[in-house]
Amino acid sequence: VIPAWTGRPIVLVGLMGVGKSTVGRRLANRLKLPFVDADHEIEDAAGMTIADIFDRFGEAYFRDGERRVIARLIDGKPKVIATGGGAFINDQTRALILADALSIWLDAPVDVLVDRVRRRDTRPLLRGRDAGAVLRDLAAKRTPFYSLAHLRVASADAPHENTVRAILEAIG
Numbered sequence: 001v002i003p004a005w006t007g008r009p010i011v012l013v014g015l016m017g018v019g020k021s022t023v024g025r026r027l028a029n030r031l032k033l034p035f036v037d038a039d040h041e042i043e044d045a046a047g048m049t050i051a052d053i054f055d056r057f058g059e060a061y062f063r064d065g066e067r068r069v070i071a072r073l074i075d076g077k078p079k080v081i082a083t084g085g086g087a088f089i090n091d092q093t094r095a096l097i098l099a100d101a102l103s104i105w106l107d108a109p110v111d112v113l114v115d116r117v118r119r120r121d122t123r124p125l126l127r128g129r130d131a132g133a134v135l136r137d138l139a140a141k142r143t144p145f146y147s148l149a150h151l152r153v154a155s156a157d158a159p160h161e162n163t164v165r166a167i168l169e170a171i172g
């Protein structure tokens with residue numbers, strides 16, 4: 001039996017700090033597929049960092065660029081794509097992903113995420129703010145959207161290897 005996802009890009013969605021990039025890279029390795037980080041593609045296309053895009057042009061402009069980059073990456077070729085935490089919240093971006101990719105929501109309790117993002121705080125939505133409060137707020141607002149993903153996989157455990165294994169089992 002050919003699994004339903006075969007040939008579709010696998011798109012990882014979920015909150016900041018949940019491990020989309022790390023898990024995505026390892027999953028791609030295991031599946032022998034290319035890995036693409038959508039945030040890096042956006043930075044390459046814009047020639048500046050995500051923080052600079054937010055500062056200079058605002059979040060709406062960033063979301064539009066994010067949608068265009070993800071539309072380009074979902075090209076019918078199998079690969080693993082890590083998205084930024086807000087990509088799947090945008091109605092148009094989510095529609096693209098749901099139509100032509102296999103979306104996997106990596107889900108972890110907010111406390112775990114707060115611990116992880118404290119180690120790297122270049123994210124524009126967290127800079128100079130209480131990461132716990134922001135993430136709790138985002139989790140409440142975004143969970144209804146993440147729930148629309150094709151699959152949900154728990155990502156609370158370190159090392160991320162457990163998450164990779166859970167995804168491989170889920171997509172069998």
Ligand code: S3P
Nearest residue numbers: 015016017039084085086123124
């Ligand atoms: C964002 C998450 C970031 C990045 C941008 C906005 C968000 O990606 O796209 O800072 O809205 O949650 P990560 O989830 O990879 O940190």
